Amino acid sequence: MPTHATDEVLVRVRAVAVNPVDWVIQGTSRITYRWLRTPAVLGSDVAGEVVAVGAAVKRLRVGQHVFGLATGTDRGRDALREGAFQQYTTLLERLAAPTPDTLADEEAAVFPLALSTAACALFQPGQLGLRMPGDPAPPGPAGVVVVWGGSTSVGMNAVQLACAAGYDVVTTASAKNAHTVLGLGASAVVDHRSPSAVDELVAAIAGRPVVGAVALGAGSTDASIDVLSRTGGTRLAMASTPVSLDTLAGRRRLFPAMIPVFTRIGLGTLRSTLRARRRGIRAAFVWGSSLRDDDMGARLWGEVVPRALAEGALRAAPAPVVVGEGLGAIQGALDRQRAGVSAQKLVVRL
Numbered sequence: 001m002p003t004h005a006t007d008e009v010l011v012r013v014r015a016v017a018v019n020p021v022d023w024v025i026q027g028t029s030r031i032t033y034r035w036l037r038t039p040a041v042l043g044s045d046v047a048g049e050v051v052a053v054g055a056a057v058k059r060l061r062v063g064q065h066v067f068g069l070a071t072g073t074d075r076g077r078d079a080l081r082e083g084a085f086q087q088y089t090t091l092l093e094r095l096a097a098p099t100p101d102t103l104a105d106e107e108a109a110v111f112p113l114a115l116s117t118a119a120c121a122l123f124q125p126g127q128l129g130l131r132m133p134g135d136p137a138p139p140g141p142a143g144v145v146v147v148w149g150g151s152t153s154v155g156m157n158a159v160q161l162a163c164a165a166g167y168d169v170v171t172t173a174s175a176k177n178a179h180t181v182l183g184l185g186a187s188a189v190v191d192h193r194s195p196s197a198v199d200e201l202v203a204a205i206a207g208r209p210v211v212g213a214v215a216l217g218a219g220s221t222d223a224s225i226d227v228l229s230r231t232g233g234t235r236l237a238m239a240s241t242p243v244s245l246d247t248l249a250g251r252r253r254l255f256p257a258m259i260p261v262f263t264r265i266g267l268g269t270l271r272s273t274l275r276a277r278r279r280g281i282r283a284a285f286v287w288g289s290s291l292r293d294d295d296m297g298a299r300l301w302g303e304v305v306p307r308a309l310a311e312g313a314l315r316a317a318p319a320p321v322v323v324g325e326g327l328g329a330i331q332g333a334l335d336r337q338r339a340g341v342s343a344q345k346l347v348v349r350l
């Protein structure tokens with residue numbers, strides 16, 4: 001049973017969702033998460049019931065259903081106490097919100113990492129630095145946000161948050177997911193597999209001011225740079241490595257297969273960053289849990305999320321797909337996530 005700190009709640013976990021980072025850590029942590037000591041409890045997405053609160057906790061109370069971001073695998077945190085994939089875990093109050101009666105735990109579990117990463121990309125001053133939902137809007141058109149990868153979990157949350165903040169969103173998704181992304185508020189969707197996707201996005205922007213782009217998925221960074229350089233946008237938030245770690249994460253031995261993969265990631269990132277700079281675009285890599293230690297995180301979870309849920313401006317997307325029950329079902333969920341999902345969030349009930 002983990003012990004909660006004064007600014008934390010102890011939660012009986014009822015549902016967890018899985019993210020690409022979970023199998024990335026499981027398969028490659030000796031290189032990508034070198035600080036992590038084993039045994040460690042992985043997982044970021046928690047929904048459940050508060051069973052105890054720390055002395056400094058103000059918004060949450062015992063018996064309440066909450067959802068929140070577990071950051072145990074981050075450097076300096078406690079991966080045993082704060083990991084999601086266990087029956088009881090601790091959540092920082094500032095990274096958690098009450099689950100409204102209209103949401104089941106399985107639905108609330110889709111939010112934490114995807115929502116937090118989307119918020120970091122859109123709102124952190126070092127990323128796009130946009131105003132948040134609820135901030136006063138200056139007169140005139142708000143501008144366009146480009147979300148490359150609108151049918152990813154992060155993308156669906158980015159579309160909703162940017163729309164809630166008053167921006168127009170143009171995005172990408174495969175044809176079968178286009179209507180879902182339009183339903184979340186995007187004004188235009190093009191297929192990211194189309195060879196003319198960049199041209200189509202530029203046409204959809206139609207000369208309006210572009211306030212920045214969020215790049216999600218393999219190849220998204222260079223495509224977003226192309227869109228920004230043709231539309232006058234100057235800010236890019238990159239959330240994905242240029243090459244997926246999926247093949248590497250499934251191996252028993254990392255060496256020597258890791259060498260070409262990490263070389264491509266390093267060189268690809270350097271090349272894209274320099275390419276962006278030559279075009280006057282400031283590109284920065286997003287870290288989805290970095291909001292833990294800034295004011296934006298507390299505002300997001302404490303004000304923006306409860307209000308947006310109550311107003312219907314934020315919906316649980318992608319739709320949860322419950323793939324099993326109990327801790328024993330989590331490995332299957334991780335393997336299925338790594339094999340690839342399309343507009344689905346895989347969830348395990350505990």
Ligand SMILES: NC(=O)c1ccc[n+]([C@@H]2O[C@H](COP(=O)([O-])OP(=O)(O)OC[C@H]3O[C@@H](n4cnc5c(N)ncnc54)[C@H](OP(=O)(O)O)[C@@H]3O)[C@@H](O)[C@H]2O)c1
Nearest residue numbers: 117149151152153154174177217218240286287288342343
């Ligand atoms: N930096 C961070 O802190 C952070 C945090 C979370 C996630 N991420 C990264 O962000 C990305 C998205 O994560 P997620 O959990 O949201 O993913 P996810 O839900 O597993 O994404 C699945 C979706 O990706 C879309 N997709 C596949 N290839 C694409 C491409 N080349 N361009 C655009 N979309 C593509 C597919 O859309 P269609 O089916 O419509 O084709 C599919 O629906 C991943 O690379 C992940 O590693 C980074």
